[in-house]
Amino acid sequence: MDTSLIKRLRQLMFGKISPGEFRQLRSDVHSGSDNDLQPLMKTLWEDPRTPVPVPADGNLRIIETLRRRTHKKPYRLSRLKVASVILLSLFFSWETYLFFARGETPAPDMVVMADSGQKTHLVLPDGSEVWLNSLSALRYPSDFGVKNRTVRLTGEGYFEVTADKTKTFRVETEGVAIVVRGTKFNVAAHAGAPETNVSLIEGSVAVEDGAHHLLAMLTGAQTLRINRKNLQFKFIEEDARYAALWSKNKCRVEDASAEEMAKKIGYWYGLNIRLENNNKDYRYGFTIKEESFREFLELIRELTPLEYSINGEEVVIRYK
Numbered sequence: 001m002d003t004s005l006i007k008r009l010r011q012l013m014f015g016k017i018s019p020g021e022f023r024q025l026r027s028d029v030h031s032g033s034d035n036d037l038q039p040l041m042k043t044l045w046e047d048p049r050t051p052v053p054v055p056a057d058g059n060l061r062i063i064e065t066l067r068r069r070t071h072k073k074p075y076r077l078s079r080l081k082v083a084s085v086i087l088l089s090l091f092f093s094w095e096t097y098l099f100f101a102r103g104e105t106p107a108p109d110m111v112v113m114a115d116s117g118q119k120t121h122l123v124l125p126d127g128s129e130v131w132l133n134s135l136s137a138l139r140y141p142s143d144f145g146v147k148n149r150t151v152r153l154t155g156e157g158y159f160e161v162t163a164d165k166t167k168t169f170r171v172e173t174e175g176v177a178i179v180v181r182g183t184k185f186n187v188a189a190h191a192g193a194p195e196t197n198v199s200l201i202e203g204s205v206a207v208e209d210g211a212h213h214l215l216a217m218l219t220g221a222q223t224l225r226i227n228r229k230n231l232q233f234k235f236i237e238e239d240a241r242y243a244a245l246w247s248k249n250k251c252r253v254e255d256a257s258a259e260e261m262a263k264k265i266g267y268w269y270g271l272n273i274r275l276e277n278n279n280k281d282y283r284y285g286f287t288i289k290e291e292s293f294r295e296f297l298e299l300i301r302e303l304t305p306l307e308y309s310i311n312g313e314e315v316v317i318r319y320k
Helices: 003-013 019-031 034-045 059-071 082-092 094-101 240-248 258-269 293-303
Strands: 110-114 120-123 129-132 136-140 149-160 169-172 176-180 184-189 195-202 205-209 214-218 223-227 233-236 251-257 272-276 283-288 306-311 314-319
Touching: 003 019, 110 120, 110 129, 129 136, 149 240, 176 184, 176 195, 184 240, 195 205, 195 240, 214 223, 240 251, 251 258, 258 272, 258 283, 258 293, 258 314, 283 293, 293 306
Parallel strands: 149 169, 272 314
Antiparallel strands: 110 136, 120 129, 129 149, 136 149, 149 184, 169 176, 176 205, 184 195, 195 223, 205 214, 223 233, 251 283, 306 314
Protein backbone atom coordinates (compact mmCIF):
# COMPACT_ATOMS: atom_id res chain seq x y z
CA MET A 1 0.00 0.00 0.00
CA ASP A 2 1.37 3.43 -1.00
CA THR A 3 1.83 5.18 2.37
CA SER A 4 2.88 8.46 0.72
CA LEU A 5 -0.37 8.56 -1.25
CA ILE A 6 -2.41 7.88 1.90
CA LYS A 7 -0.56 10.72 3.62
CA ARG A 8 -1.46 13.15 0.82
CA LEU A 9 -5.06 11.92 0.86
CA ARG A 10 -5.28 12.63 4.58
CA GLN A 11 -3.79 16.10 4.00
CA LEU A 12 -6.53 16.77 1.47
CA MET A 13 -9.30 15.48 3.74
CA PHE A 14 -8.16 17.73 6.59
CA GLY A 15 -7.49 20.76 4.38
CA LYS A 16 -3.72 20.76 4.92
CA ILE A 17 -2.49 20.30 1.38
CA SER A 18 -0.77 22.90 -0.76
CA PRO A 19 -1.75 23.65 -4.38
CA GLY A 20 1.42 21.90 -5.62
CA GLU A 21 0.77 18.82 -3.50
CA PHE A 22 -2.82 18.77 -4.71
CA ARG A 23 -1.73 18.83 -8.36
CA GLN A 24 0.63 15.91 -7.71
CA LEU A 25 -2.11 14.00 -5.90
CA ARG A 26 -4.53 14.65 -8.76
CA SER A 27 -1.96 13.28 -11.21
CA ASP A 28 -1.40 10.17 -9.08
CA VAL A 29 -5.12 9.48 -8.90
CA HIS A 30 -5.55 9.95 -12.65
CA SER A 31 -2.79 7.43 -13.33
CA GLY A 32 -3.95 4.89 -10.75
CA SER A 33 -6.37 2.04 -11.47
CA ASP A 34 -9.45 1.12 -9.44
CA ASN A 35 -7.53 -1.86 -8.03
CA ASP A 36 -4.80 0.50 -6.82
CA LEU A 37 -7.16 3.07 -5.34
CA GLN A 38 -9.84 0.92 -3.71
CA PRO A 39 -7.76 -0.33 -0.74
CA LEU A 40 -6.52 3.22 -0.10
CA MET A 41 -10.03 4.65 -0.11
CA LYS A 42 -11.29 1.83 2.07
CA THR A 43 -8.57 2.49 4.63
CA LEU A 44 -9.49 6.17 4.77
CA TRP A 45 -13.22 5.58 4.93
CA GLU A 46 -13.02 3.04 7.75
CA ASP A 47 -11.37 5.65 9.95
CA PRO A 48 -14.37 7.71 11.21
CA ARG A 49 -12.08 10.65 12.02
CA THR A 50 -11.39 11.47 8.38
CA PRO A 51 -14.41 13.32 6.95
CA VAL A 52 -14.37 15.33 3.72
CA PRO A 53 -13.65 19.10 3.82
CA VAL A 54 -15.29 21.33 1.20
CA PRO A 55 -15.60 25.10 0.72
CA ALA A 56 -18.06 26.60 3.20
CA ASP A 57 -19.75 28.92 0.66
CA GLY A 58 -22.02 26.28 -0.78
CA ASN A 59 -20.58 22.94 0.28
CA LEU A 60 -23.85 21.05 -0.06
CA ARG A 61 -24.30 22.44 -3.59
CA ILE A 62 -20.79 21.36 -4.54
CA ILE A 63 -21.30 17.91 -3.04
CA GLU A 64 -24.47 17.46 -5.11
CA THR A 65 -22.59 18.60 -8.24
CA LEU A 66 -19.77 16.17 -7.54
CA ARG A 67 -22.21 13.30 -7.02
CA ARG A 68 -23.78 13.98 -10.42
CA ARG A 69 -20.33 14.19 -12.06
CA THR A 70 -19.22 10.95 -10.43
CA HIS A 71 -22.21 9.05 -11.77
CA LYS A 72 -21.24 10.06 -15.30
CA LYS A 73 -17.76 8.57 -15.03
CA PRO A 74 -17.01 5.49 -17.16
CA TYR A 75 -16.41 3.53 -13.97
CA ARG A 76 -17.70 3.68 -10.38
CA LEU A 77 -16.31 2.40 -7.11
CA SER A 78 -19.69 0.95 -6.30
CA ARG A 79 -18.44 -1.27 -3.49
CA LEU A 80 -17.01 1.62 -1.51
CA LYS A 81 -18.99 3.93 0.72
CA VAL A 82 -20.06 7.32 -0.50
CA ALA A 83 -17.22 9.26 1.16
CA SER A 84 -14.79 7.48 -1.12
CA VAL A 85 -16.84 8.41 -4.18
CA ILE A 86 -17.02 12.04 -3.09
CA LEU A 87 -13.28 12.16 -2.43
CA LEU A 88 -12.47 10.79 -5.89
CA SER A 89 -14.87 13.35 -7.34
CA LEU A 90 -12.89 16.09 -5.62
CA PHE A 91 -9.76 15.01 -7.49
CA PHE A 92 -11.42 15.17 -10.89
CA SER A 93 -13.61 18.26 -10.45
CA TRP A 94 -12.55 21.50 -12.07
CA GLU A 95 -14.16 23.43 -9.18
CA THR A 96 -11.68 21.93 -6.71
CA TYR A 97 -8.73 22.42 -9.04
CA LEU A 98 -9.52 26.13 -9.39
CA PHE A 99 -10.10 26.37 -5.66
CA PHE A 100 -6.59 25.18 -4.94
CA ALA A 101 -5.06 26.99 -7.94
CA ARG A 102 -6.17 30.31 -6.40
CA GLY A 103 -4.07 29.46 -3.37
CA GLU A 104 -7.03 29.52 -1.01
CA THR A 105 -7.17 27.44 2.16
CA PRO A 106 -10.12 25.05 2.35
CA ALA A 107 -12.81 26.07 4.79
CA PRO A 108 -13.02 23.96 7.93
CA ASP A 109 -16.56 22.64 7.39
CA MET A 110 -16.84 18.86 7.09
CA VAL A 111 -19.55 17.04 5.14
CA VAL A 112 -20.30 13.32 5.31
CA MET A 113 -22.94 11.80 3.06
CA ALA A 114 -24.76 8.51 2.50
CA ASP A 115 -25.47 7.62 -1.12
CA SER A 116 -28.78 6.31 -2.46
CA GLY A 117 -29.65 2.98 -0.85
CA GLN A 118 -26.68 3.22 1.55
CA LYS A 119 -26.27 3.92 5.25
CA THR A 120 -23.16 5.25 6.95
CA HIS A 121 -21.87 5.75 10.46
CA LEU A 122 -19.48 8.31 11.91
CA VAL A 123 -18.04 9.30 15.27
CA LEU A 124 -17.83 13.01 16.00
CA PRO A 125 -14.86 14.53 17.88
CA ASP A 126 -16.82 14.57 21.17
CA GLY A 127 -17.53 10.83 20.90
CA SER A 128 -21.14 11.25 19.76
CA GLU A 129 -22.19 8.76 17.10
CA VAL A 130 -24.33 9.48 14.04
CA TRP A 131 -25.90 7.11 11.54
CA LEU A 132 -26.98 8.60 8.20
CA ASN A 133 -29.74 7.05 6.12
CA SER A 134 -29.93 6.94 2.32
CA LEU A 135 -29.41 10.31 0.53
CA SER A 136 -28.59 12.13 3.78
CA ALA A 137 -25.79 14.54 4.71
CA LEU A 138 -24.27 15.85 7.91
CA ARG A 139 -22.21 19.04 8.04
CA TYR A 140 -20.15 20.27 11.00
CA PRO A 141 -17.16 22.56 11.61
CA SER A 142 -13.66 21.20 12.09
CA ASP A 143 -13.53 22.85 15.55
CA PHE A 144 -16.68 21.00 16.59
CA GLY A 145 -16.79 20.67 20.37
CA VAL A 146 -14.41 23.52 21.11
CA LYS A 147 -16.99 26.28 21.53
CA ASN A 148 -20.20 24.47 20.60
CA ARG A 149 -21.57 21.19 19.28
CA THR A 150 -23.70 22.21 16.29
CA VAL A 151 -24.32 20.06 13.22
CA ARG A 152 -26.51 20.54 10.15
CA LEU A 153 -28.60 17.60 8.91
CA THR A 154 -30.23 17.09 5.53
CA GLY A 155 -32.18 13.85 5.24
CA GLU A 156 -32.42 11.34 8.09
CA GLY A 157 -30.04 10.71 10.95
CA TYR A 158 -29.98 8.72 14.17
CA PHE A 159 -27.95 10.27 17.00
CA GLU A 160 -26.42 8.87 20.16
CA VAL A 161 -25.09 12.01 21.82
CA THR A 162 -22.33 11.99 24.42
CA ALA A 163 -23.41 13.85 27.55
CA ASP A 164 -21.77 17.23 28.18
CA LYS A 165 -23.14 19.49 30.92
CA THR A 166 -21.31 22.54 29.57
CA LYS A 167 -22.21 22.33 25.86
CA THR A 168 -25.55 21.48 24.34
CA PHE A 169 -25.67 19.41 21.16
CA ARG A 170 -27.69 21.12 18.42
CA VAL A 171 -28.98 19.50 15.23
CA GLU A 172 -30.11 22.13 12.73
CA THR A 173 -32.53 21.14 9.96
CA GLU A 174 -34.77 23.03 7.55
CA GLY A 175 -36.86 25.29 9.80
CA VAL A 176 -36.28 23.61 13.17
CA ALA A 177 -33.45 22.55 15.48
CA ILE A 178 -33.17 19.77 18.05
CA VAL A 179 -31.27 20.66 21.23
CA VAL A 180 -29.97 18.07 23.71
CA ARG A 181 -27.18 17.46 26.19
CA GLY A 182 -26.91 13.69 25.89
CA THR A 183 -29.55 11.31 24.55
CA LYS A 184 -30.66 9.06 21.67
CA PHE A 185 -33.04 10.27 18.97
CA ASN A 186 -33.91 10.05 15.29
CA VAL A 187 -34.53 12.99 12.94
CA ALA A 188 -36.18 12.69 9.51
CA ALA A 189 -35.78 16.02 7.67
CA HIS A 190 -35.66 15.12 3.99
CA ALA A 191 -35.13 17.91 1.47
CA GLY A 192 -38.45 18.99 -0.05
CA ALA A 193 -40.57 17.06 2.45
CA PRO A 194 -43.47 19.00 4.01
CA GLU A 195 -42.75 17.75 7.53
CA THR A 196 -39.91 16.96 9.90
CA ASN A 197 -40.19 14.05 12.35
CA VAL A 198 -38.27 13.90 15.62
CA SER A 199 -38.41 10.55 17.43
CA LEU A 200 -37.01 10.35 20.96
CA ILE A 201 -35.58 6.98 21.95
CA GLU A 202 -34.02 7.83 25.29
CA GLY A 203 -33.64 10.93 27.52
CA SER A 204 -35.21 14.25 26.51
CA VAL A 205 -34.88 16.78 23.69
CA ALA A 206 -36.04 20.34 23.01
CA VAL A 207 -37.29 21.31 19.56
CA GLU A 208 -36.83 24.97 18.57
CA ASP A 209 -37.65 27.13 15.58
CA GLY A 210 -35.01 29.01 13.59
CA ALA A 211 -35.14 31.93 16.06
CA HIS A 212 -34.31 29.63 19.01
CA HIS A 213 -37.88 29.76 20.35
CA LEU A 214 -39.04 26.57 22.05
CA LEU A 215 -41.69 24.65 20.13
CA ALA A 216 -41.97 21.47 22.19
CA MET A 217 -40.22 19.19 24.66
CA LEU A 218 -40.00 15.43 24.22
CA THR A 219 -39.45 13.53 27.47
CA GLY A 220 -40.46 9.95 26.65
CA ALA A 221 -40.44 7.56 23.73
CA GLN A 222 -42.37 10.00 21.53
CA THR A 223 -42.47 11.17 17.93
CA LEU A 224 -43.08 14.83 17.12
CA ARG A 225 -44.20 15.81 13.61
CA ILE A 226 -43.63 19.46 12.60
CA ASN A 227 -45.15 21.19 9.59
CA ARG A 228 -42.32 23.16 7.98
CA LYS A 229 -44.54 25.90 6.54
CA ASN A 230 -46.33 27.03 9.69
CA LEU A 231 -44.36 25.12 12.38
CA GLN A 232 -47.57 23.54 13.66
CA PHE A 233 -46.77 20.25 15.36
CA LYS A 234 -48.40 17.18 16.87
CA PHE A 235 -47.34 14.08 18.75
CA ILE A 236 -47.71 10.83 16.80
CA GLU A 237 -49.07 7.75 18.51
CA GLU A 238 -46.45 5.18 17.55
CA ASP A 239 -43.52 3.37 19.11
CA ALA A 240 -40.68 5.83 18.54
CA ARG A 241 -38.12 3.00 18.65
CA TYR A 242 -39.32 1.81 15.24
CA ALA A 243 -38.15 5.10 13.68
CA ALA A 244 -34.51 4.22 14.32
CA LEU A 245 -34.62 0.57 13.24
CA TRP A 246 -32.96 1.51 9.94
CA SER A 247 -29.76 2.34 11.85
CA LYS A 248 -29.62 -1.34 12.83
CA ASN A 249 -30.07 -2.36 9.18
CA LYS A 250 -33.74 -3.18 9.63
CA CYS A 251 -36.57 -1.71 7.57
CA ARG A 252 -40.01 -1.92 9.19
CA VAL A 253 -43.25 -1.46 7.25
CA GLU A 254 -46.43 -1.47 9.31
CA ASP A 255 -50.01 -1.43 7.96
CA ALA A 256 -48.89 0.34 4.78
CA SER A 257 -50.66 0.65 1.46
CA ALA A 258 -48.89 -0.60 -1.67
CA GLU A 259 -47.92 3.00 -2.52
CA GLU A 260 -46.51 3.61 0.95
CA MET A 261 -44.70 0.28 0.88
CA ALA A 262 -43.17 0.96 -2.56
CA LYS A 263 -41.97 4.42 -1.49
CA LYS A 264 -40.31 3.15 1.68
CA ILE A 265 -38.77 0.10 0.05
CA GLY A 266 -37.52 2.17 -2.89
CA TYR A 267 -35.82 4.53 -0.47
CA TRP A 268 -34.35 1.59 1.48
CA TYR A 269 -32.80 -0.07 -1.56
CA GLY A 270 -32.08 3.13 -3.55
CA LEU A 271 -34.50 2.26 -6.37
CA ASN A 272 -37.36 3.90 -8.26
CA ILE A 273 -40.40 1.65 -7.94
CA ARG A 274 -43.49 2.11 -10.13
CA LEU A 275 -46.76 0.28 -9.46
CA GLU A 276 -49.19 -0.88 -12.15
CA ASN A 277 -52.73 -2.27 -11.70
CA ASN A 278 -52.49 -1.48 -8.02
CA ASN A 279 -55.13 -2.86 -5.67
CA LYS A 280 -55.65 -0.28 -2.95
CA ASP A 281 -57.12 -2.90 -0.62
CA TYR A 282 -53.69 -4.45 -0.06
CA ARG A 283 -51.98 -3.60 3.25
CA TYR A 284 -48.46 -4.65 4.19
CA GLY A 285 -46.58 -5.25 7.41
CA PHE A 286 -43.09 -6.75 7.64
CA THR A 287 -39.50 -6.15 8.71
CA ILE A 288 -36.57 -6.51 6.31
CA LYS A 289 -33.19 -7.43 7.76
CA GLU A 290 -30.60 -8.65 5.28
CA GLU A 291 -32.76 -9.70 2.33
CA SER A 292 -31.72 -8.59 -1.13
CA PHE A 293 -34.26 -6.66 -3.18
CA ARG A 294 -35.01 -9.68 -5.35
CA GLU A 295 -35.50 -11.83 -2.23
CA PHE A 296 -37.88 -9.17 -0.91
CA LEU A 297 -39.89 -9.22 -4.15
CA GLU A 298 -40.19 -13.00 -4.01
CA LEU A 299 -41.50 -12.75 -0.45
CA ILE A 300 -44.06 -10.13 -1.48
CA ARG A 301 -45.11 -12.26 -4.43
CA GLU A 302 -46.00 -15.02 -1.98
CA LEU A 303 -48.39 -12.62 -0.24
CA THR A 304 -49.99 -10.91 -3.24
CA PRO A 305 -50.26 -11.91 -6.93
CA LEU A 306 -47.82 -9.79 -8.90
CA GLU A 307 -45.02 -9.82 -11.42
CA TYR A 308 -42.06 -7.50 -11.64
CA SER A 309 -39.28 -6.30 -13.90
CA ILE A 310 -35.95 -4.73 -12.91
CA ASN A 311 -33.94 -2.49 -15.23
CA GLY A 312 -31.02 -1.01 -13.32
CA GLU A 313 -32.50 1.28 -10.69
CA GLU A 314 -35.95 1.27 -12.33
CA VAL A 315 -38.44 -1.31 -11.06
CA VAL A 316 -41.99 -2.02 -12.20
CA ILE A 317 -44.33 -4.03 -9.95
CA ARG A 318 -47.45 -5.11 -11.78
CA TYR A 319 -50.37 -6.56 -9.82
CA LYS A 320 -52.35 -9.33 -11.45
